Amino acid sequence: MVEQVLAAVRTAPNTTELRELPMPRVADDSALLKVEVAGICGTDVKMYRNPPFDDPVIMGHENVGTIVNAGPQFRRLHGVDDGDRVFVEHYVGCYNCQWCRIGEYRHCEATDWRTNTDARRYGYTTLNHPGTLWGGFAEYMYLPWNAVLHRVPDGVSAELAGLVTPLSNGIEWALLAAGVGYGATVLIQGPGQQGLSQVVACKQAGATKIIVTGTTKDRARLDLAVALGADETIDVTTTNAHEQVMDSTGGKGVDFVLDCTSRAGTAPVLFGIDVLKRREGTLLIQGELAAFPDFPVKLLTEKAITIKSARGHSYRACELALEQLASGRFPLERLSTHRFALDRVDHAIRSLAGDTEEQDVIHISLMPWLGRES
Structure with a gap:
């Protein structure tokens, strides 16, 4: 040695x-x-x-x-x-x-x-x-x-296993924390590691509509989101994102908003509240914001929105991530x-x-x- x-x-x-x-x-x-x-x-x-x-x-x-x-x-x-x-x-x-x-x-x-x-x-x-x-x-x-x-299961390379952390976070945050499941409509904000992992988690769970937002510089990531199971992507720098989300959901809004924008300020959270459905929608945030001035509590209560936070992963989420990697489905x-x-x-x-x-x-x-x- x-x-x-x-x-x-x-x-x-x-x-x-x-x-x-x-x-x-x-x-x-x-x-x-x-x-x-x-x-x-x-x-x-x-x-x-x-x-x-x-x-x-x-x-x-x-x-x-x-x-x-x-x-x-x-x-x-x-x-x-x-x-x-x-x-x-x-x-x-x-x-x-x-x-x-x-x-x-x-x-x-x-x-x-x-x-x-x-x-x-x-x-x-x-x-x-x-x-x-x-x-x-x-x-x-x-x-x-x-x-x-x-x-690590047989057949999963070290490099592929290196994705367990973002994938387990995606599973933990989207499924175990937020509660995305069969038939859900989901908006995922930000097509980074966590956002793309949540696309996979939501697709595996049976979500019927997955929308992912990003910017023009995220074009390759948004294309990958589609390959991983997203039904629709929105470039927020060139498109009226609110209008497109509402059109895609028949004017109802989405069941879940998963905010993976990290350092984008308060705008994604406010947008998420805006496009959630009117009763019992869930907003998941990562909590990068130290403070949120003028938070719209009244709108939150009027729409009966639930806010949950995301942090890390559980042992079970890691095991599920390894199973997902071994399956080769995505x-x-x-x-x-x-x-x-x-x-x-x-x-x-x-x-x-x-x-x-x-x-x-x-x-x-x-x-x-x-x-x-x-």
Whole structure:
């Protein structure tokens, strides 16, 4: 086993540097993951630009790889062996609280860096914690006894499995949180990773009409939305979106609005309230807005609208995402648009942010061993 591990460490806003770090000691109840793919999403862009703390961090929270050097107790606990390919959730739960016991690790205090300075979460935990390798932008990653693993089905490549996080979020938010089901009409705002994943989730659940909005620069993404099952797309920069949604629904409005616009301000939320049906429509928001001045509570109550929030995913959503990937029903491989090696982490993150010459970026696979002997 190698003694040093190459990792891309975030050392300041908009800055990473390659470092060689000592391989952590593996006890009977721990293991290592040889990282094959670390997905990059919008959260990485946010954490790269505005880190929540100054200490050095190995980013990368969407991680797939193979188990190596697993201790005997770790193998017994997780039912895995060296060489098994797994997807690792970024939550490292306590396994004792009510949330962990039902697979809702995202709600465990031990995983929440916002409220717990000693929290463990891949891509967020600093180098000064025991285990050191707490992120996927590295050749190897440390797995303690309480890491949350999902076995990747045979036939699902590492790169395809790298889509589990956005796909599980789509399933969690659209189906398990919002409640989209058979016969529903749905408006999905924003054709990014989450929006496109929600198209798949809604189609699989039996929604009868799925409308996706975007801008002119999203043309390739909107075309992909159709390939994944959307019935209609709207370019909000060139079309009267309200008129088109109401025409498409016979003047009734939609049952569900799933807002995936993230940083687009208050306009998408207001538009969503406007086009929801008059009784018992549901609006799902990601909660990126710190505040919402002059929120139209009166209109909300008049239409009897329910607002729900979206955050992370459950164990069940990850299992459903892996089943979906294994089924081959949808061309989900088209979501994975770009690959970069470990020494191009900065370029990869900036590409997702739209700050480079890369075109039509949706989901990026950071592959630590790309172009190198393993």
